Amino acid sequence: MKAISTAIATLxxxxxxxxxxxxxxxxxxxxxxxxxxxxxxxxLGKVPNPMAGDVALWSAIMMxxxxxxxxxxxxxxxxxxCNNLGSNWCNFAYTLVxxxxxxxxxxxxxxxxxxxxxxxxxxxxxxQWDQNLYVxxxxxxxxxxxxxxxxxxxxxxxxxxxxxxxxxxxxxxxDISITLNKADPSFKHTGAWQYKATGGEMxxxxxxxxWNFTTVHIPDTAITG
Ligand SMILES: *[C@@H]1O[C@H](CO)[C@@H](O)[C@H](O)[C@H]1NC(C)=O
Numbered sequence: 001m002k003a004i005s006t007a008i009a010t011l012x013x014x015x016x017x018x019x020x021x022x023x024x025x026x027x028x029x030x031x032x033x034x035x036x037x038x039x040x041x042x043x044l045g046k047v048p049n050p051m052a053g054d055v056a057l058w059s060a061i062m063m064x065x066x067x068x069x070x071x072x073x074x075x076x077x078x079x080x081x082c083n084n085l086g087s088n089w090c091n092f093a094y095t096l097v098x099x100x101x102x103x104x105x106x107x108x109x110x111x112x113x114x115x116x117x118x119x120x121x122x123x124x125x126x127x128q129w130d131q132n133l134y135v136x137x138x139x140x141x142x143x144x145x146x147x148x149x150x151x152x153x154x155x156x157x158x159x160x161x162x163x164x165x166x167x168x169x170x171x172x173x174x175d176i177s178i179t180l181n182k183a184d185p186s187f188k189h190t191g192a193w194q195y196k197a198t199g200g201e202m203x204x205x206x207x208x209x210x211w212n213f214t215t216v217h218i219p220d221t222a223i224t225g
Contacts, residue, residue, distance in 0.1 A: 071118025
């Protein structure tokens with residue numbers, strides 16, 4: 001068990017890179033239940049002021065064989081992904097493959113108020129994970145990776161991925177839903193999520209296979225380690 005937790009700790013350190021990482025939602029599967037599909041819609045708030053470092057907002061699924069699927073939204077001073085970002089956010093499908101190699105879909109900039117939906121699904125035809133990112137319901141960024149892997153942890157997080165970051169302005173996550181491979185009523189989290197987030201109450205229409213969340217509201221949040 002110790003070796004396993006060390007491996008996971010190492011992976012988290014790599015996946016989350018430098019600086020500071022605040023996990024608002026951390027939701028672990030249990031036993032032989034695993035995540036086969038998830039979606040989450042970020043309603044973009046204002047950009048950080050002043051623009052500094054690299055503020056990233058993401059949902060993600062950690063896989064059992066180390067891949068980390070991450071629908072990323074970021075605002076960085078010199079974004080390596082979006083040119084002339086200005087007061088927009090940069091959005092893209094992203095996967096850390098085996099903690100070493102990153103793959104990403106097309107980066108797309110979007111203004112505050114836009115709705116960024118990431119849909120993650122283990123495609124039964126290809127056995128690959130299709131990760132599709134939609135801006136205001138238009139599919140604009142996608143990748144397929146992680147053949148045969150199973151989701152084990154779902155995250156919603158705020159990260160300072162480089163340098164020193166301004167606080168992450170208030171934002172909301174709508175229509176989060178997670179589908180397990182089989183019903184597990186014990187997947188439900190009760191009580192508040194982290195960092196003064198409100199909402200995010202989980203319910204299931206089918207006794208524990210599909211889980212839907214009420215809107216999660218995250219206030220202005222300083223990002224310090
Ligand atoms: C739960 O989420 C799924 C997937 O987004 C959606 O199709 C379904 O309508 C939702 N159910 C409820 C009760 O909101």
